[in-house]
Amino acid sequence: WFESGQAAVARARATAPPGTRARNVILFIGDGMGISTVTAARILEGQLRGQPGEENMLAFEELPHLALAKTYSVNMQVSDSAATATAMCSGVKTKAYVLGLDESAPPGDWTTVEASRRRTLFEKAEERGLSTGIVTTTRVTHATPAACYAHAPHRNWEDDTWLPDEAREAEFPDIARQLVEFSAGDGIDVVLGGGRAQFLRRSQQDPEYPELTGARGDGRDLVAAWQARRPGGVFLWNRSQLAAVDPREIGPVLGLFEHSHMAFEADRHEDVGGEPSLTEMTVKAIELLQRNPEGFVLMVEGGRIDQAHHLGNAYRALTDTIEFSNAVRAALALTDPRDTLIVV
DSSP, X not given: OHHHHHHHHHHHHHHSOTTOOOSEEEEEEETTOOHHHHHHHHHHHHHHTXXXXXXXXXXXXXXXXXXXXXXXXXXXXXXXXXXXXXXXXXXXXXXXXXXXXXXXXXXXXXXXXXXHBXXXXXXXHHHTTOEEEEEEEEETTSHHHHTTTOOBSOTTOSSGGGSOHHHHHTTOOOHHHHHHTOOXXXXXXXXXXXXXXXXXXXXXXXXXXXXXXXXXXXXOOHHHHHHHHSTTOEEEOSHHXXXXXXXXXXXXXXXXXXXXXXXXXXXXXGOSSOOOOHHHHHHHHHHHHTTOTTOEEEEEEEXXXXXXXXXTOHXXXXXXXXXXXXXXXXXXXXXXXXXXXXXX
16 A cells, blocks of 8 residues: 555655646546545445446546535535636625625625626636637536526526516526626637527527427527538537537537436436437537647536436446446547646
């Protein structure tokens, strides 16, 4: 054990050479992935390989530095994803349910947004000429991904039908609109996840489920609006389309692979249209973003770990955590620690 500890320190020093400055940043967020989840997933992954389990290590447990962070918000001890992701992406503690705003914003009050707005990491990156990307297994308008680009007084305002009448009448943009209309730099370059309903009109048929339609009540087709703002941009909705993307030839990408949240990893093989895994989305996003010599910022969320825990479903929570680890491992293999900072 002494020798093992010394070897671990030596590996950490070699992995994080001193004096280097990151050109690229990948922020991995395992939503709901507390210490007990990590421990149980580590054991399960090892046992699935026929081992006792405790000796196993998830990919991110091999990273050279480890710390704990308090995740409370200013009005809740057990915070929600909106406030915690805002802390990560904008650097401020704020109230629960609030996105991209500081603690002076009352949840649900759209009139205070301009006064309480905080610039996000993604806005700063785009203004400096970096590329940006978002990958998630939830709806791309859900709280964690939304904190990368949106400034909204309530996380539930994912499409216009969730806005109160006063905000809708004032044309306050819902979260899906804010993603499409993101004005920093040339806009977010890669968006991969679920949530087609928030981008389609109620009269539009879902491409995967003909019996379903979009959720928007304002008549907007935000997929078409995104393509109009991003000439050369490609919209995808299934795994085979994502696999066919050639990073050398294709520009911005919007991939919405489910009507709502994507499937749990344990159920993904049952998807009608074929869903990419979190690892597949992460790999494609990195390949697309790496083209920019100025660098990139990418957020990858294993968002359904938390949702499986809400359901009391340990198996799906842990298998989603193992897939999250697979995505981290793939990112480590595709990048160089001398120019890419990976934070989990």
